[in-house]
Amino acid sequence: MDLFSAFEQRPLQAINEIDVARKLQEQLKTINLETEPKLYADMLAFQFLDNYSSQPSTWGGHYQPSRYIQTDTGYEPYPNPGLITTTVLEFWQKQADILAHPVLCTRFSGLLYEFTQTITGTKVSYLTAQKYSTALIETVEEKLYTIEKYAVKKLAKALEVASSYNSNPLIQRIKTQIFALEQPIPITEEKNKWGFTFDLLLNGKKNWLDQKEELQVINTLESRLEYLKNVDPWASASSANRLAQYYQKKEKPDEVKRVILELGHAYQKKAATEISMQAAGQLDELLHIYRKYQLHTEAAKVLIQLRELGKKSNEEMKSVISEHTIDTTELKEHLEKIMVGDPETVFPLIVEMLIPQLEITKKELNDTAIKHPIPYLITNTLVDEKGRPVAQIGPIKTDFEGHLAQHSGRQLYMQSLLTHLLFTLATDKGYLSPENTMAFLKKSCILEPERFDIISRGIEAFFQKDYQIFAHLIIPQFEEAIRNLLEINGGNILVDKNKAYQLKTFHQLLDDPIILQVFGESTIHYLKILFTDPRGWNLRNRISHGMIAPNLINTHTAQRLFHALLILGMIRLIEKPIA
Structure with a gap:
């Protein structure tokens, strides 16, 4: 069976490799290819796709799979180089030698050029490389392509191949065609x-x-x-x-x-x-x-x-206000039932309920990006209240972490109702008070006794709703507590910079493997969003450097900082018995 005779008739017509593949499938749908190795090789050749993108293909070359097939172990590319045998290469060589249509010759000689050394361990012959580059040039010279923009891509590939063996006559033909395409x-x-x-x-x-x-x-x-x-x-x-x-x-x-x-x-x-x-x-x-x-x-x-x-x-920016009445009766009843005991049991409950679980957050982000893709396909620059660019988030495909940080920051705002209800209920039931909070924090092994006075002043300011004082007093104590935690566990809090030793930044402390092991991935991500990530709330840097508008240090901001303080109170010293 001569599969390509229809394409070989003069005058030659422009053809597309994908159309050739479809016609081959129609002709071979009743043929058992397992008993016809030549026909199988022909079909396999046109299952590959040319890679004309700027990104490398699956195998790093010019050709790439046309699809992925699900297997027991996942998804496998089809076709793949594992299907190419020396017998297949021999059939391809014969087709490259006899076919007259440049597009067909390009496909067979191109596959030989790319896969011969991989399959046989032998370098592809000069004649095959010459045939490949010549067929590419003739495809453009005779205008036998169907997609205009691929003409330049074909000449680029021809130049790459021809220059690899310094074929000046072919390079001159390529130059002529490149000028001919652009000059008009x-x-x-x-x-x-x-x-x-x-x-x-x-x-x-x-x-x-x-x-x-x-x-x-x-x-x-x-x-x-x-x-x-x-x-x-x-x-x-x-x-x-x-x-x-x-x-x-x-x-x-x-x-x-x-x-x-x-x-x-x-x-x-x-x-x-x-x-x-x-x-x-x-x-x-x-x-x-x-x-x-x-x-x-x-x-x-x-x-x-x-x-x-x-x-x-x-x-x-115009404000769009939408008012909704949310019935919190059932939520309050649920919180009433679980908020029992003493501060030693209630505070850990508050801590756990208000730390977003990282895996759930990632799933929410992926689901949102699928439902509303446009904002996640472009690069966004984040600015502060005075219009200063503070961070840039790329498309989600290349900057998932950036979108995750931004989504996590928004998530904290979305939880403001739950946060407020928890704090209000804990206060009304007498669990959350300056005295109980200090008693809880004093049991922490990473808060130094000489700092209890300043922490107590900050907590008093919180209950007096003086959130500016609270935030400015508490954030430095939090950062120092994390340094203490790292030192207690044998970690290093210094970095060598300009021939001097400086304290690690807060973000560097949170990145330390020891801190990650203590808190876990979800809590570390939460603390970064709250304190140090410019794509999140970044409270440590915005407050320390005076970049935050005073009105943004409000009830919800203070409650989140207070929640972080309770996390520190849960770090207790476990002394190992002496052997």
Whole structure:
């Protein structure tokens, strides 16, 4: 059975490898491939997919599996190199030698080029590599591809292969086709369809251009920048970044600065027409560009702009108020039933109920991202009350921890009702009082007696609802208690910095394996969100450095800090008996 005769008829037609695979499946659906090794090899060849993305494939090469099949041990890629035998390679070699259609020849010679050494341990032959690169070039020369954007990808692969064995005649053909693809694209084209001549022939591993060709490419990029900077800053960025890279290599810093400043004017012009939130996003991009090219003075000016835009963004945000009446009767009744005993039993209950379980939080985040995906696909910059950028959270695929921290911080706000009910009930029933709290904390092995007075003053301030005093007194004691815990267990609280020993930061203390072992993963995550993570509440740093608005140190903030203080009270010394 000749599976490919229909594709070989003259004049040759543009074909797509996926369409070929579908037609093969139709032709072979009644054939037992186990008894037809040649037909099996043909079918297997077109089950692989070309990897035209910027990310490496499953095996790190050009080809990747078309799907994943569920097995008893999980999901396995199909096809995979384990299905390729020397017999399969022999059949592929025959097809590569006899088939006339460049697309078909590309597939068989390409698979040989990629997998021969893996399967046989023998380096692929020069003739196979030449056949592969030639077939790729002919596919573009004769316009036998069906997806326009893949033409450049095919030429890029052809250049990679041809340059590996220094085939200058083929490289000249590739250059001709690359120029032929880009030259017709007008200077006014805003979509980033151009620039590949620079990327492949001038800015790659080797400069393949002569002086005249190089000047032509650079002049075209300059013309695109000149036009696009007045139309679209993102399109002009594609030109400006390439030019800046070129001038950097040529050691022309003035030219680098010129093109980046022209790009900066384009961003500033666009930002001036946008609302503050959008303008801040655009200028944040510009800030990173300035920093990339070491334009520090310009970057500092943009930082000032971002702070002002952050303030305006908060003012422009409209409050959306939705009132709901929540019946707390059943919750109160439940808490009444379980809140019995003495402070030694009630305080641990409060501690446990208000620490979010990390695995549950992760599941909630994943579920939310599936139901409402858009916010989790983009990069977000978090700003404080004065518009200062404090953290950046990338797409959830690459920054799950960032989204988890932000989600955890929101979760603490969502628990404000439960937190308030617990504290109110514990106070009304006489468990939560200054005296009982101090008695509980004094049993902790990590709170030093000389600090009891200042802790007592802080607790008195809490019950007097002087939350500013409470927060400022208690947070330093918490940090010192964690240092004590680390030292008691033989850990190190110092770091060597600039030939001097300094105390570890609060965040570094919470990262220590000893502290993790004592508290557990959920509690450590909670404490980081509460005290040190800028994507969470970050109370330690915001309060210590005066970055938090006074009105935000409120009842709920204070109750969370008090809850953290109770966690310290649960750390008791267990003395090992002397042998």
